[in-house]
Amino acid sequence: MDLNWLSITEAHLGLKEKKFSAKDLVLSCLDQIEKTKHLNTFITLTGDDALKQAGEVDAKIARGEEIGILEGIPAGVKDLFNTRDVRTTCASHMLENFVPPYDATAIARLKKAGYLLMGKTNLDEYACGASTESSYFGPTLNPWNREYVAGGSSGGSASGVASGQFYFGMGTDTGGSIRQPASLCGCIGLKVTYGRVSRFGVTALASSWDTVGPFARNAQDIAIVLNAIAGNDPLDATSPIVAVPDYTKNLTKGVHGLKIGIPKEFFAEGVDEDVRVAVLSAIKEYEKLGATLVDISLPMTKYGVAVYYVTMPTELSTNLARFDGIRFGHKPDGEVKDLYDYYTSSRGEGFGAEIKRRIMVGTFVSSAGYADAYYKQAQKVRTLIIQDFAEAFKKCDIIMAPVSPTPAFRVGAKSGDPIAMYLADALTIPASAAGIPAISLPCGFSSNGLPVGLQILGPQWSEDLILQVASAYEQASSWHNMRPSFK
Amino acid sequence: MNTPSRLAKVRLMKLSKEQVLKIANLARLKLTDEEVGRLSDQLTDILTYVEVISELDTKLVTPTSQVTGLSNVVREDVVTEQLCSPDELLEASPLPKDEHQIRVKKVL
Numbered sequence: 172m173d174l175n176w177l178s179i180t181e182a183h184l185g186l187k188e189k190k191f192s193a194k195d196l197v198l199s200c201l202d203q204i205e206k207t208k209h210l211n212t213f214i215t216l217t218g219d220d221a222l223k224q225a226g227e228v229d230a231k232i233a234r235g236e237e238i239g240i241l242e243g244i245p246a247g248v249k250d251l252f253n254t255r256d257v258r259t260t261c262a263s264h265m266l267e268n269f270v271p272p273y274d275a276t277a278i279a280r281l282k283k284a285g286y287l288l289m290g291k292t293n294l295d296e297y298a299c300g301a302s303t304e305s306s307y308f309g310p311t312l313n314p315w316n317r318e319y320v321a322g323g324s325s326g327g328s329a330s331g332v333a334s335g336q337f338y339f340g341m342g343t344d345t346g347g348s349i350r351q352p353a354s355l356c357g358c359i360g361l362k363v364t365y366g367r368v369s370r371f372g373v374t375a376l377a378s379s380w381d382t383v384g385p386f387a388r389n390a391q392d393i394a395i396v397l398n399a400i401a402g403n404d405p406l407d408a409t410s411p412i413v414a415v416p417d418y419t420k421n422l423t424k425g426v427h428g429l430k431i432g433i434p435k436e437f438f439a440e441g442v443d444e445d446v447r448v449a450v451l452s453a454i455k456e457y458e459k460l461g462a463t464l465v466d467i468s469l470p471m472t473k474y475g476v477a478v479y480y481v482t483m484p485t486e487l488s489t490n491l492a493r494f495d496g497i498r499f500g501h502k503p504d505g506e507v508k509d510l511y512d513y514y515t516s517s518r519g520e521g522f523g524a525e526i527k528r529r530i531m532v533g534t535f536v537s538s539a540g541y542a543d544a545y546y547k548q549a550q551k552v553r554t555l556i557i558q559d560f561a562e563a564f565k566k567c568d569i570i571m572a573p574v575s576p577t578p579a580f581r582v583g584a585k586s587g588d589p590i591a592m593y594l595a596d597a598l599t600i601p602a603s604a605a606g607i608p609a610i611s612l613p614c615g616f617s618s619n620g621l622p623v624g625l626q627i628l629g630p631q632w633s634e635d636l637i638l639q640v641a642s643a644y645e646q647a648s649s650w651h652n653m654r655p656s657f658k
Numbered sequence: 659m660n661t662p663s664r665l666a667k668v669r670l671m672k673l674s675k676e677q678v679l680k681i682a683n684l685a686r687l688k689l690t691d692e693e694v695g696r697l698s699d700q701l702t703d704i705l706t707y708v709e710v711i712s713e714l715d716t717k718l719v720t721p722t723s724q725v726t727g728l729s730n731v732v733r734e735d736v737v738t739e740q741l742c743s744p745d746e747l748l749e750a751s752p753l754p755k756d757e758h759q760i761r762v763k764k765v766l
Contacts, residue, residue, distance in 0.1 A: 255742075268752075269750060270749075270750065271750070272741075272742035272743075272746035272747055272749065272750065273741035273742045274741075364726070365725050365726055366726050366728075379723060379724060379725065405733065405738065408728075408731040409724070409726075409728060409731075411726050411727075411728055473710075474710060474711055474714070476707075477707065477708040477709075477710045477711045478711060480704060480707070480708050481708050481711070488685060492685075492686075495686070496752060496753075497751065497753065497760060497762060498747070498750060498751050498760065499750040499751060499752070500752070501752070502752035502753065507763060508763075509763050509764060509765070510762055510763045510764065510765050511686075512763070513762070513763050514686045515686050515687060515688035516688050518685075518686055518687050518688070519687050519688030519689060519690075520688075522687070524693075527687055527689070527693065527697070528697065528700060528701070528704075530685050530687060531678070531681050531682065531685060531687070531697055531701055532701060532704055532705070534681050534684050534685040535673075535681050535701065535705070536705075536708075538681070538684065544712070545705075545708065547721055548711050548712065548714075548716060549708075549711055550721030550722050550723060551714075551716035551719040551720070551721045551722075552711045552714055552716065552719075553721070553722040554719050554720055554721060554722045555714065555716070555719060557722060557725065589700055589703070589704065590703060590704065590707055593707075605725065606725030606726055631725075631726065
């Protein structure tokens with residue numbers, strides 16, 4: 172029996188019915204990780220600990236005790252989440268040896284639910300990038316073609332889920348870092364409403380944009396993981412007290428009568444023809460399922476990348492000020508003469524090129540004389556993007572669009588051109604700006620065999636509706652069941 | 659202050675190496691000569707790209723810094739939970755410790 176491609180529910184039932192053990196699940200994951208290690212999905216593997224904990228789950232089952240839905244389920248976690256006693260690098264030389272003494276809240280909740288940590292997955296350094304190429308530990312590759320990128324920044328979690336290395340992954344999405352790699356690797360990734368999942372213990376990139384969310388291979392698995400991690404956390408003041416529904420409850424309700432908005436700006440010039448065709452045919456399928464289509468306009472879309480690349484570096488340069496090699500981080504290699512020299516050397520040696528670039532941009536646009544022209548203006552345009560969505564959701568229940576303008580690109584194709592890389596997020600940034608939830612769902616392949624994702628966006632706190640809509644498509648199509656072959 | 663003309667003036671600027679070094683000082687980053695040269699070009703490109711936002715009239719628009727409407731989330735100033743011990747936190751430092759403190763280079 173091939174255990175690698177089971178859904179979480181199938182794995183859970185199999186454990187309960189003793190068809191296989193939690194140890195079997197971990198061993199088959201480790202086997203797949205070994206077989207596909209060329210993808211470079213992990214920075215740190217924790218398979219031995221997972222195996223030990225699996226033994227405890229198996230003992231519990233043998234004693235006839237009830238187990239929770241995530242108990243004994245192996246997962247991969249982006250190496251941006253603090254994991255107690257497990258090295259957490261943010262894919263940076265700066266934190267190469269950092270071992271956090273506490274868990275991020277999302278991790279503490281998954282632990283409480285009994286999940287098994289297979290290891291810490293690769294990402295762009297400090298989650299800054301759209302290809303996982305800026306990692307200090309080398310790029311993560313695409314499961315469908317190793318010459319192509321996995322997307323990013325959560326490339327390790329996306330590639331790992333899509334290649335059968337673990338059952339679900341954890342990522343963060345600031346301007347597209349869950350949805351874009353999910354789209355490029357052919358799995359599902361959910362960016363939640365800002366504040367739906369606690370950010371506590373997750374290294375901050377841009378605090379007013381950062382969100383935490385899951386990767387999986389079907390909508391139900393996403394809902395199961397979200398049930399475990401969502402909800403207010405007193406340790407994250409930006410996580411509002413909003414009721415957490417059972418996200419698995421509405422999955423079979425279908426889309427009859429649903430009004431789907433199609434924003435023309437998301438299908439404009441720059442969107443690859445293969446992507447356009449796959450996304451539009453998925454939308455047609457929804458029409459067959461009883462939904463109606465409405466043309467809408469989000470005219471501020473074209474300003475999204477610029478708004479993002481002013482406000483994000485500003486927040487990032489502030490957040491990354493804490494990395495100075497004193498309480499944690501990189502100790503300068505050579506002799507330093509004073510504290511100033513220590514700071515600048517630690518940061519100069521510890522940070523990679525993209526981080527330095529963003530810190531420099533952020534420091535400049537928030538400095539005296541420029542803050543009003545750049546930072547404040549960007550925050551105002553952000554307001555206009557939010558108003559765009561508010562207007563749109565008066566005409567429709569949900570919005571559908573491509574996730575990424577193109578399928579995966581070749582490794583190295585954009586690494587010398589920062590702005591080309593930034594534009595990879597052009598269609599994911601608007602939802603991030605507005606703090607609304609959006610999912611990436613497999614909906615086809617490009618002519619050269621690379622996955623294409625459909626983006627489904629809803630109003631704030633509508634994760635249950637988004638998952639219901641995603642699930643309806645899964646029942647009518649089989650794209651989410653396509654598996655890469657590794658030869 | 660935020661009129662398009664104010665921004666148009668910014669546009670003409672190309673970042674000099676001196677300006678790059680000034681920003682690097684503010685950000686406490688030691689850069690190599692090669693990095694300074696490259697950043698001078700790349701920062702200019704990025705700043706030129708983002709200036710597209712200056713074409714919008716935003717005189718009557720309120721800036722957004724928080725998207726879910728929260729403000730001033732406060733709580734009693736008491737210790738509610740302890741995630742780890744102070745000594746465990748000190749363990750994370752790469753510098754020598756002395757009586758539960760981190761020993762750093764002299765400041766002055």
